Amino acid sequence: MSGIAEVQARISDIQARIAEFTGVTAGQTISQTATKLSATSSASSSSSTAFADALSTSSSGAVVTRGTRSVADTSTGQKLLAVAKQFTGTPYKWGGTTPDGFDCSGLIQYAGKQIGLTLPRTAAQQAKVGTEVPSLDQAKPGDLVVLSGGHHIGIYVGNGQMLHAPKTGDVVKISKVWETPMTIRRLGTTAATTAAGVGVAASLLAGVASADTSSYVRPASLTSSSAAGTSKSAPYEAAFSAAEQKYDLPTGLLRAVAKQESGFNPNAKSHAGATGLMQFMPATARSLGIDPTDPFASIDAAGKYLKQHLDSFGSVSLALAAYNAGAGNVRKYGGIPPFSETQNYVKKITADLGSAA
Known part of the structure; x- marks a missing residue:
């Protein structure tokens, strides 16, 4: 525009x-x-x-x-929706919290600030505010609609639709609520x-x-x-925890993997072609059905991927080795492959887990 x-x-x-x-x-x-x-x-x-x-x-x-x-008289949620609608057409920007570009939770946090409402930063955190609405049939305009296992959030506008900031390359817009929400939250009636x-x-x-x-x-x-001031991992802590609980992984594992893989940089790209926060190769990302540049989708996919390896090999060390060098190499060598990169990778992550325990 x-x-x-x-x-x-x-x-x-x-x-x-x-x-x-x-x-x-x-x-x-x-x-x-x-x-x-x-x-x-x-x-x-x-x-x-x-x-x-x-x-x-x-x-x-x-x-x-x-x-x-x-x-x-309008509720807090309706006021939130009215303000957020002003930004329809604003480009999606991962990590965006201003009208120069929003991600899904950034839009809601910013709109809330304009009506004097303090909301947490991430979708997973925003999914816990207010009171729960039992079903979409009972949702009212202004309710928060949480999708994708807690990784995406929008504002309900009625008729099965929500206002949200969808994804990279898209804009703030009204779309159909495409799945049964994980939760629906009402912010209350006190303006x-x-x-x-x-x-x-x-x-x-x-x-x-x-x-x-x-x-x-x-x-x-x-x-x-x-103002900045939070650590590099701060935007992802809730997503790490949610995926670890979802896939029954050790606490801190996904954070340690992200630290080792990308240093919490969602734009990282390796010389081998792995991309994103969790450093997926293109073929692996396709098999998991994700965009590896989307950090929250990558975190969930990494949890799923590590869970598969953990179930296959029975230990965190071997699951990490498979994540780094491929399951085929773990099977071929009957354990952690004799690659210095992989061995150091496993040692550093398990050391991080030990220090966090």
Whole structure:
């Protein structure tokens, strides 16, 4: 989407939202909108404050009409959905937590922040917030829908569909809920800070009202990213634990393998052609049905793969040797193959497991 088209889309969305709460028609200009907002506030109030006040009034229990449609008090989940929808079309970016690009949980965490809601970072962690909804039939718009064994999450929009950031090469969009969710979580009915809930729209309004659309820059409130400071493995800890529990593997095994394979770098590529966090060769990745550049899919696949080797060979050391050198070589040599790379690989990982115990 071009800069101009993006601004125009944002303006239309903002005007529509303002209209819901103030009676301003979507066809009015930004300057007319700002004038109307200012008129609803005190002489010293800004237009963004007026907008927040108008929304606060509507969400306190009053019903505001727009044409023949009524907008009643909304839940936290509905507010989350309304904010997240503004980013439809935003590119998927693995590890993305800002409007420059989102992954699935990054979108939800960011949208939550805009309504004053603090949510954990990963899908596995977000799958534990709120209260559980028994089935999709009972889900309401704004509920969190958790899929793919806890590795993917979206926001339910109704009619069996959800808003989510799907995968690399795709964009934030509404899609069908394609499988029975692992869990559905409801965030509750107590609204978070109302003014924060309109922070995105208000800052966008202020930004585009004075911007040259040929060189539009997002307001700082939409581009700032959270401070770093966590270890390289932090984004994957929940996924490591979930896969270890799923495949009945020793605690810490997948983390140790990822450390040895890629140093927790999801973009790593070996001279032999292995790629991703868990360093799968293309043929192995195809056999497991995964994209090896997707770190969370790779973690689950690595758990499955190691479980297969563990069942075949009966020990963690031999399972690791098979992961590194291939099951055929383990069978050929009747144990850990006499390759220095493989022997060092097994020693380092088992040492990590020992120190973690």
